[in-house]
Amino acid sequence: MSWLTNYVRPKIRALVQRDDVPDNLWQQCPACEQMIFHRELEAALNVCTHCGHHMRLPALKRLEVLFDDGNYDRIELPKVTADPLRFRDRKRYGDRLKESRAATGNDDALIVAFGKMGGRGTVVAAFDFRFMGGSMGMAVGRGLIAAARHAVLKNAPLIAIPASGGARMQEGILSLMQMPRTVLAVDEVREAGLPFIVVLTDPTTGGVTASFAMLGDIALAEPGAVIGFAGARVIQETIREKLPQGFQRAEYLRDHGMVDRVVHRHQIRDELIRLNDLLMNPRAGKNVVPLGESGKRRKSGKPAVAEADEQDRNEERPAAE
Numbered sequence: 524m525s526w527l528t529n530y531v532r533p534k535i536r537a538l539v540q541r542d543d544v545p546d547n548l549w550q551q552c553p554a555c556e557q558m559i560f561h562r563e564l565e566a567a568l569n570v571c572t573h574c575g576h577h578m579r580l581p582a583l584k585r586l587e588v589l590f591d592d593g594n595y596d597r598i599e600l601p602k603v604t605a606d607p608l609r610f611r612d613r614k615r616y617g618d619r620l621k622e623s624r625a626a627t628g629n630d631d632a633l634i635v636a637f638g639k640m641g642g643r644g645t646v647v648a649a650f651d652f653r654f655m656g657g658s659m660g661m662a663v664g665r666g667l668i669a670a671a672r673h674a675v676l677k678n679a680p681l682i683a684i685p686a687s688g689g690a691r692m693q694e695g696i697l698s699l700m701q702m703p704r705t706v707l708a709v710d711e712v713r714e715a716g717l718p719f720i721v722v723l724t725d726p727t728t729g730g731v732t733a734s735f736a737m738l739g740d741i742a743l744a745e746p747g748a749v750i751g752f753a754g755a756r757v758i759q760e761t762i763r764e765k766l767p768q769g770f771q772r773a774e775y776l777r778d779h780g781m782v783d784r785v786v787h788r789h790q791i792r793d794e795l796i797r798l799n800d801l802l803m804n805p806r807a808g809k810n811v812v813p814l815g816e817s818g819k820r821r822k823s824g825k826p827a828v829a830e831a832d833e834q835d836r837n838e839e840r841p842a843a844e
């Protein structure tokens with residue numbers, strides 16, 4: 524009809540309607556309720572660009588960010604008996620496993636990786652919360668043991684990043700048995716004189732908190748992460764008392780001595796590299812500056828330290844009498 528309808532309108536349509544537009548371009552922050560553009564959110568590693576709220580981050584993304592240039596090898600984890608109790612609630616456990624495997628592309632809730640961090644070989648065991656709430660069953664327990672043994676084999680630090688609702692109830696007692704097993708895995712790393720660092724992320728609860736997650740030589744946590752054993756509502760109903768503000772949050776645990784430091788997600792890689800350097804370098808802190816001229820001989824022919832000691836003794840004597 525006119526230049527406007529024939530030429531301009533199709534051009535604008537072509538600009539606005541692209542085929543590859545995903546459905547959810549914007550995501551709402553659960554804390555400040557602001558809308559964030561999905562690319563912006565991804566670039567910020569799921570940290571709200573308005574209020575700094577830390578949303579959950581998938582395990583693979585986390586590994587990509589932690590290792591140098593995003594390069595790492597995944598460690599093959601031992602296979603375990605699937606659904607040993609033939610458990611069924613609303614769904615079969617076997618079906619739940621299949622669904623989670625299809626949704627995440629992982630065999631179970633734990634991914635173990637080895638790669639360089641700041642040039643140093645490091646083993647990282649990261650939980651994927653999307654896989655049945657990151658729950659710890661036999662596969663996760665065995666995975667952590669494999670991670671610990673790999674760290675010992677490579678003489679590398681072990682970093683665990685839990686994001687878990689606790690033990691996997693569909694495996695009953697077998698999932699509870701993973702608690703002592705993971706504690707023993709941590710012991711193997713400790714006996715080899717290697718660091719074990721934990722980065723507590725939202726949420727770290729139940730049997731995971733009650734085992735390896737609280738045994739880090741150093742415990743870091745992400746801001747606002749829920750860290751606890753039983754849920755706050757259960758505790759409140761049991762003790763019939765109002766819980767303090769910020770209860771079971773990373774900052775509360777830091778203030779009460781359960782967590783060493785709360786670190787922003789964007790700084791965690793640098794912090795881990797620094798800690799590994801300090802803990803792995805036996806010379807760190809041994810570069811002691813000599814006291815005065817202790818090495819040189821004085822006129823008396825004695826080293827300065829010996830002379831100083833003698834002086835101390837002489838000064839002490841009258842006071843002792």
Ligand SMILES: [Zn+2]
Nearest residue numbers: 552555571574
């Ligand atoms: Zn926000």
